[in-house]
Amino acid sequence: MDAEEQRAALARLVADRRLSLSELSRVLGRNAAYLQQYLNRGSPRKLGERDRARLAAYLGVGEAALGGPMPAALVPVPRLDVCASAGAGAGAHADAEALRQPFPFPPLLLRQLGVRPEAASMIRVTGESMLPTLDDGDEILVDRDKRRIDLRGIFVLRVDGELLVKRVRAAVGGIDLISDNPAYPVRFVRAGQFELIGRVAWLGRAL
Secondary structure (H helix, E strand, C coil): CCHHHHHHHHHHHHHHHCCCHHHHHHHCCCCCCHHHHHHHHCCCCCCCHHHHHHHHHHHCCCHHHHCCCCCCCCEEEEEEEEEEECCCCECCCCCCCCEEEEEEECHHHHHHHCCCHHHEEEEEEECCCCCCCCCCCCEEEEECCCCCCCCCCCEEEEECCEEEEEEEEEECCEEEEECCCCCCCCEEEECCCEEEEEEEEEEECCC
């Protein structure tokens, strides 16, 4: 959107909503004639980023409507129709074909989490053994690139056909599965009897 289109877009919003240019100028912390001069005289030539953001927020529109950049497209992360148990185990497979509606994930957040879109998937947690960190019904983002055992992380893994979400500690001859809920004992699993699916990178929870 060029400078003229930007001015025309703001002028339409002001006219449609019967707003006061002087009042909008005060919203920006500017003198009362600031937006009138911008629309009628082209001074300043374009709105600054700060002014554009404040106007967009006040008007309830995206910054793109006032000449700002278009928002990045959301990444559709697959949501497997399976559960990773934080209790006794879920009889399901991490490569299940059944999918629910993909979760629209902001690409910037994925980058901040260090998760490639191709390696991301989401599943639900069942059970209470990972309380207070993970609760029954939480949705977790699993990074399938991260499969190195690290006690600081939480992992989704398959044990004897059951899908689990636990902390994992290397042990002689296998691994220990550790729950955050102290009511659940440590479980030892022999080497060759488990498959690490990926590390939990993010969780979503309804309040």
